[in-house]
């Protein structure tokens with residue numbers, strides 16, 4: 001062992017932030033540029049670093065922590081299930097899977113669930129569903145199915161998904177790319193209309209683009225997608241991995257438009273901040289295309305994930321998190337706009353998914369996020385000039401006001 005390794009192993013438990021960061025730099029692939037904070041404990045909307053400093057979490061693991069850190073009910077469901085049964089694989093049945101599917105379909109007002117683990121797997125599953133539906137139900141010639149996607153999209157990191165991204169860094173050096181996707185300008189009904197052919201099987205979209213900079217499409221756009229999909233017998237697939245489960249002030253972001261997609265992809269918060277849990281939820285007419293052996297996942301639908309997700313959905317309903325997110329988010333945006341910060345070009349979003357775009361003079365958002373970190377508030381830039389503020393939905397009004405003061409102070 002090198003000297004660094006020896007000292008690290010010897011002091012692993014008592015290591016300070018600098019020691020941890022040095023270790024990550026040496027032993028981890030360099031695919032992230034995290035803020036320089038090393039967290040060791042979390043409770044509700046707050047986290048503590050290894051040096052004992054306290055921070056308000058205003059990122060919530062990109063919406064995976066809608067319920068906050070260590071929610072007592074979710075943690076209890078996790079512990080109790082972990083003591084009984086954690087994994088069977090789908091080769092056998094388990095006593096959590098049926099109730100999970102039943103309760104999730106009831107919550108979503110859908111017929112069926114196909115469980116996965118990560119969001120990207122959920123998206124891949126929706127893509128496979130749409131293609132198989134296209135060939136076996138719609139009658140598209142084999143190998144010709146096309147899926148329409150949007151500019152500025154973020155749907156995950158697999159080779160197929162990055163194939164239809166328009167972010168150069170996301171794609172560069174990862175080809176050859178999966179064909180079968182057509183990209184249109186996000187928010188433009190005309191562009192969507194023009195891209196439809198007889199081989200179009202699905203439109204895959206985010207109701208609000210989170211990674212794309214908290215981009216809210218024009219009023220009526222979601223309704224237009226529904227109408228065009230109906231007119232041309234195309235599946236409407238909403239990626240609600242980040243926007244779903246109360247984040248934007250409704251159950252799903254598409255609920256603002258009172259529209260029902262054919263497939264909804266859920267992830268992130270579905271795992272209660274404890275487990276990776278994702279799912280594609282939809283109608284029997286569409287998810288019914290799968291036969292045994294077509295698709296699967298070793299961990300998908302495992303009893304531990306199902307028990308946690310069941311409790312997460314119950315907490316969401318019992319704590320009125322959608323309504324809470326709607327009210328708190330609207331108030332935050334209103335107050336931040338009223339503050340007329342000189343560095344802010346636009347404040348946007350829905351519910352507690354908030355984007356603060358900097359003026360050209362103010363420069364990138366990252367240095368301001370770093371400044372906020374020193375003030376005890378954690379948030380992250382998305383596309384370079386937007387600061388995303390997305391705290392857990394159970395955050396108290398007082399804590400959110402505290403965050404608002406910090407943001408105003410840093411951006412004034």
Ligand SMILES: *Cc1c(COP(=O)(O)O)cnc(C)c1O
Pocket residue numbers: 062118119120121123154155156157206210211239240241242243267268
């Ligand atoms: C995070 C995210 C994904 C990917 O989820 P992973 O769990 O990171 O694979 C897909 N779509 C959207 C909209 C997301 O925000």
